[in-house]
Amino acid sequence: DVKVTQSSRYLVKRTGEKVFLECVQDMDHENMFWYRQDPGLGLRLIYFSYDVKMKEKGDIPEGYSVSREKKERFSLILESASTNQTSMYLCASSSPGASNYGYTFGSGTRLTVV
Amino acid sequence: AQKVTQAQTEISVVEKEDVTLDCVYETRDTTYYLFWYKQPPSGELVFLIRRNSFDEQNEISGRYSWNFQKSTSSFNFTITASQVVDSAVYFCALRANFGNEKLTFGTGTRLTIIP
Numbered sequence: 306d307v308k309v310t311q312s313s314r315y316l317v318k319r320t321g322e323k324v325f326l327e328c329v330q331d332m333d334h335e336n337m338f339w340y341r342q343d344p345g346l347g348l349r350l351i352y353f354s355y356d357v358k359m360k361e362k363g364d365i366p367e368g369y370s371v372s373r374e375k376k377e378r379f380s381l382i383l384e385s386a387s388t389n390q391t392s393m394y395l396c397a398s399s400s401p402g403a404s405n406y407g408y409t410f411g412s413g414t415r416l417t418v419v
Numbered sequence: 420a421q422k423v424t425q426a427q428t429e430i431s432v433v434e435k436e437d438v439t440l441d442c443v444y445e446t447r448d449t450t451y452y453l454f455w456y457k458q459p460p461s462g463e464l465v466f467l468i469r470r471n472s473f474d475e476q477n478e479i480s481g482r483y484s485w486n487f488q489k490s491t492s493s494f495n496f497t498i499t500a501s502q503v504v505d506s507a508v509y510f511c512a513l514r515a516n517f518g519n520e521k522l523t524f525g526t527g528t529r530l531t532i533i534p
Binding site (some may be wrong): 336355363410411413 | 428441462466520521526
């Protein structure tokens, strides 16, 4: 069964800390994505990557960066965590072209910044 | 720019009732894909369906059915004879066709089925 695995289900971090959220997929997908989900706002795209070492900004990249050194792993980095980054973070992967099944999502990481 | 609107924030129905979740989209692309996802309390988004913009045939899968109307830019989702297990947040999403795998999501509809 194909999977996208996010390393942590729940995280609590302090304001100003550097935070790493890890995501690994086992489907050999080229594309990987980071979304954040907030009540009333749905899912908003932070960053995505079409290939190793490639990245593109999504709709809300401020305060975040990403790293993709290997095809299967896509990391989201909060350079200096702030309370307004408290949210649910969802990682996803997909294959190029017309994929019949859209994205495959991880279970999410609920991050609380205190 | 692309946009997906799910005007219904929350819906509650009694078990066995039918319920329709609305989705209206905006895009300048002539070819695009529409999706529905289910997010149960566990948090993981579960793929339900994908439709191509050039295929307006409605689809039925068990108790689920989808009505795609290009003329009104809508892609509505109906659950027939609802069950408690259908309680979840449902998201509609849109993707352009060419070389762009980004999904634009609506804000979601929280569906509660009352036993």
